[in-house]
Amino acid sequence: MNNLQQHNDTMARVQQGLNQRYRNEKRFRRVGLSAIMSGLIFVSFLFITIFANGYTAFQQTYLKLDVVFDPALIAPLGMTDPDILSAANYGGLVKAAMREMFPSVTSRREKKTLYKLVSTGAVYQLREMVMLDPALIGTKKSVWLVADDDVDMLIKEHIDLNAVESDRRIKNNQLEWIRLLQKNGRVEKRFNSTFFTAGDSREPELSGIKGAVYGSFFTLLICLAIAFPVGVAAAVYLEEFASKNRWTDLIEVNINNLAAVPSIVFGLLGLAVFINFFGLPRSVPLVGGLVLALMTLPTIIIASRAALKSVPPSIREAALGVGASPMQTVTHHVLPLAMPGMLTGTIIGMAQALGETAPLLMIGMVAFIVDIPGGPFDPSAVLPVQVYLWADSPERAFVERTSAAIMVLLAFLISMNLLAVWLRKKFERRW
Amino acid sequence: MEEIVNQNGAVTEQLDAATDAEIDMRLVRENHRSETVGEMTVDDPRMICRNVDVYYGDKQAIFNVSLDIGKNQVIAMIGPSGCGKSTFLRCLNRMNDTIDICRVTGVIKMDNQDIYDSRLDVVSLRASVGMVFQKPNPFPKSIFDNVAYGPRIHGLSDSDTHLNEIIERSLHKAGLWDEVKDRLDQPGTGLSGGQQQRLCIARAIAVSPEVILMDEPCSALDPIATAKIEELIDELRENYTIAIVTHSMQQAARVSQRTAYFHLGKLIEVGETDQIFTAPRHKLTEDYITGRFG
Numbered sequence: 200m201n202n203l204q205q206h207n208d209t210m211a212r213v214q215q216g217l218n219q220r221y222r223n224e225k226r227f228r229r230v231g232l233s234a235i236m237s238g239l240i241f242v243s244f245l246f247i248t249i250f251a252n253g254y255t256a257f258q259q260t261y262l263k264l265d266v267v268f269d270p271a272l273i274a275p276l277g278m279t280d281p282d283i284l285s286a287a288n289y290g291g292l293v294k295a296a297m298r299e300m301f302p303s304v305t306s307r308r309e310k311k312t313l314y315k316l317v318s319t320g321a322v323y324q325l326r327e328m329v330m331l332d333p334a335l336i337g338t339k340k341s342v343w344l345v346a347d348d349d350v351d352m353l354i355k356e357h358i359d360l361n362a363v364e365s366d367r368r369i370k371n372n373q374l375e376w377i378r379l380l381q382k383n384g385r386v387e388k389r390f391n392s393t394f395f396t397a398g399d400s401r402e403p404e405l406s407g408i409k410g411a412v413y414g415s416f417f418t419l420l421i422c423l424a425i426a427f428p429v430g431v432a433a434a435v436y437l438e439e440f441a442s443k444n445r446w447t448d449l450i451e452v453n454i455n456n457l458a459a460v461p462s463i464v465f466g467l468l469g470l471a472v473f474i475n476f477f478g479l480p481r482s483v484p485l486v487g488g489l490v491l492a493l494m495t496l497p498t499i500i501i502a503s504r505a506a507l508k509s510v511p512p513s514i515r516e517a518a519l520g521v522g523a524s525p526m527q528t529v530t531h532h533v534l535p536l537a538m539p540g541m542l543t544g545t546i547i548g549m550a551q552a553l554g555e556t557a558p559l560l561m562i563g564m565v566a567f568i569v570d571i572p573g574g575p576f577d578p579s580a581v582l583p584v585q586v587y588l589w590a591d592s593p594e595r596a597f598v599e600r601t602s603a604a605i606m607v608l609l610a611f612l613i614s615m616n617l618l619a620v621w622l623r624k625k626f627e628r629r630w
Numbered sequence: 631m632e633e634i635v636n637q638n639g640a641v642t643e644q645l646d647a648a649t650d651a652e653i654d655m656r657l658v659r660e661n662h663r664s665e666t667v668g669e670m671t672v673d674d675p676r677m678i679c680r681n682v683d684v685y686y687g688d689k690q691a692i693f694n695v696s697l698d699i700g701k702n703q704v705i706a707m708i709g710p711s712g713c714g715k716s717t718f719l720r721c722l723n724r725m726n727d728t729i730d731i732c733r734v735t736g737v738i739k740m741d742n743q744d745i746y747d748s749r750l751d752v753v754s755l756r757a758s759v760g761m762v763f764q765k766p767n768p769f770p771k772s773i774f775d776n777v778a779y780g781p782r783i784h785g786l787s788d789s790d791t792h793l794n795e796i797i798e799r800s801l802h803k804a805g806l807w808d809e810v811k812d813r814l815d816q817p818g819t820g821l822s823g824g825q826q827q828r829l830c831i832a833r834a835i836a837v838s839p840e841v842i843l844m845d846e847p848c849s850a851l852d853p854i855a856t857a858k859i860e861e862l863i864d865e866l867r868e869n870y871t872i873a874i875v876t877h878s879m880q881q882a883a884r885v886s887q888r889t890a891y892f893h894l895g896k897l898i899e900v901g902e903t904d905q906i907f908t909a910p911r912h913k914l915t916e917d918y919i920t921g922r923f924g
Contacts, residue, residue, distance in 0.1 A: 442730045443730055511767075513763060513765055513767035514767060514769065514770075515728070516725065516728075516761075516763055516767065517763070517767040517768070517769060517830070517833075518769070518779075519725065519728060519756065520723070520725065520756060520760065520761035520762075520763070520834070521756065521757075521760065521779060521780035521783070521833060521834065521836075521837055522753050522754070522755075522756035522757040522780060522783065522784060522837060523753075523779075523783050524753050527783055531779075531783075532769060536770065
């Protein structure tokens, strides 16, 4: 009887506690879920803002002008040498076409504002056409020319027309002309191929990210070529060959510390060593790659050591047991099995290096460079620095280009990380 | 140490010329030698071990073990967990070299050469003393490549046909040929546990070793697979010298001709398997095989 009573008492207490336990578990789950949700909200906010700001950059406004390829302006003496053709006054053609379209514009000041509707890049567009086909000289042709960034912004409705005229980039008379052009179907938004084929420029409508993409590519190439072999070799030596003593412990602690060193410090180191001491040129991907390699090395070494550690010792014993030398054991068995993990770590390290800005500022990769680099020895910018430079520019049209460049950068980062995930899934092994 | 020196005062006087450390060492050995009961030598030894001590750092794991491994015989090493039988086995092909803090002293001879001699190449030693491990550990490669690995790194085959012959012969000897001959290109890790272990045996005998060391080869296998491996060990005895560490006394009784009983790093008793299991001379051996501890 006493026993039964005690049992019932116990059960009652258990029941009481049980509810509390379930409540705790539920609360814990809710907290975890809300943490993830808030993270997702922030990320989607980031993506939405960038996309909303940036997608318009993939379009560019063009104006259709009836250009007379006046021989008097291009090839006055009937000479069609490339030298003469390339030096000809194509700006005059554009101006003449504009004047013809708006004959009412007569004053010098008004003409000047009229010419501003077309980008300075229109000149190069015409020159290229003539150089390709000299037969155009003497003919009249409708040509779509790049509009100025202010016109572009107006068409994309980024300009507040309610503002006072003096505060606006587009004046009232310009607005009138543009409306007229629009009415005649002479204004069109087209895919902005310039953004992907041009280097940096002071004119937003002529600027592109090709230079920065190439710069990033060469920088990462150098970084990978140095950091991967050195990192893997260091990891293999430390994990497979070095005896475990105070020195290797010290090295391990230092490698872990290096991974946490602020990246700008690596930039200073690169400036002092590679540029000041070794005399390498500034602003080049070679130095950028070297600096980023220093920065990525700890990441690669740590990931590679973890990958080597995950190879079961029984494989090493098996190889040693049939008489393989330690070197053969590593190259024939351990390294191939650890390689997927090492590659994953390397790709993550590379993605980190791709997004790195601060150390590159220190070695002069923040310069304004128009030319597209042809190799790791040409001065160039990299994607994150390009973002930084454009974000710093006052023109409204650079705002959308900044976001567009971020989108390109994110696309590269995401695809690199997906590659890492795919590699891990494909070569994942279980023992 | 003081006590030992006192006990052996006479010996100390004889060894005046030797250094103190050497004297201590010899005295310790004299003191220990008495502990092993039974015949540790055989008429036709393949490997000779004398006064083997093994240290892990400061801790001594094996105390003064002297033992002969007889030619074309199976010697079983039994004893409770942590008695040092695996450690001793791994001394025989210097697998202990892979452990930084492990130190081996004493003499282990094969073909009249000390295998711990610095002039001896450990790679060639392991080619003549093969090893099979507790957990089947085929390489994550094809069955063919698993067996071919040893011959390849040692350059044993002159041609592809020769290599194929070696592999077929090895798999035959390991009793695995009929089961895998149609799927040599499939991964060795896809076989069952017992098959994997026989694959490891085939891998070991592909380099034609003289001695095969087996470290609890059946502890991860079911009784049927175990029976197959035991049968195989009995067949292999014809051509190879085998040293096997096992936890199963029945297994030791079934497969071995000689049995060595280890206890706390010391070799307690060694002798013919029949004698050990029917008439153990040492109290500890008797307690162990009658199941009083272990």
